[in-house]
Amino acid sequence: MSDAYLALEDGRVIEARGRVPGYTRGELVFTTAYTGYEESLTDPSYEEQVLTFSYPLIGNYGVRTERFESDRVHPRAAIAREFTDEVVEWLDEQSVPAIDHIDTRELVTAIREEGAMKCGIAVGDGVTPEDAQEELSKCKGMSEHVDIGSQVSTPEAVTYRTGDGDAHVALVDCGAKGSIVDSLLERGADVTVLPYDATVEDVEELSPDVLFISNGPGDPANFTQAQNLVEEFVGEIPLAGICLGQQVVARALGGTTEKMDFGHRGVNQPVRDLRSGKVVMTTQNHGYTVDEPGNLNVTQVNVNDGTAEGLENDDLNVITRQYHPEANPGPNDSLAFFDDVLAMTDAKKQTAVASSSD
């Protein structure tokens, strides 16, 4: 008798060791990141997913709040070969079920071969395989979470001022990681974080120098309000986006998105810049990708599978990335993206000066 069961959409039920009790369900995904478990577990993009760590030991350097990307744990459950007690205490405080002593190689192979799949989890004394299957039967697909933005977004606008105020960025919070805000503040920008369903009037009132669509969970097709903002302000305000933000911007500008088989989640995804030919290592966490880029040019691609990693349109002042330039976890190699975003405001100001002196 085990005290934890994981039921997979392919019909298998796997025994595990229960670390944090509870019943839950979600889309089963894996990350290959070997560090950064605090950042990953607090990344709002994992909402409604069950996160499997392929790295075997999770928790070996403790739990520190300064490494959190948001104020809570977002995956519905966590799975590892072995969790340390400190991580288990944290997940317990957060009431997030956790299981370990499981063959994560087998699990990752199943996800790679069959794709990200629904799962159900039951943990605690006396639980049965049927309890996990019951959870699985209640599991929705990611795109069925139509209002997932409301689960992760700020309820109201919040402004952070640096004192420099060189540029004012309106960040549409579809589930933004804290490091995106920090990366903009560190470069002297003021940032107003707006709810995921902010209106055209909300943005007009702020009159920002950049409209930035954040990362976030689920299917980008469900972020219709953010898409509407992009459609409304393209060409008027410089636009930027990260991860879900890239997907939303592309959809708004005539592009399409599609679900990947198992996505990219890790901290060593190679990305080639098509202009310089250089390859950088990037942090990624996504299950959807831009298929047709619409009115944008693909400027960067994933070396492994050729998917679109960077989209730009110089005339319209649009720049987006599918990966996470803000890192946390992972490499800092792409932080200059935020300089490029803020440089668009200079371009805008120069154009305004040029046209006013005509």
Ligand SMILES: NC(=O)CC[C@H](N)C(=O)O
């Ligand atoms: N990190 C993100 O923004 C993820 C974007 C989207 N939810 C996806 O899975 O593709």
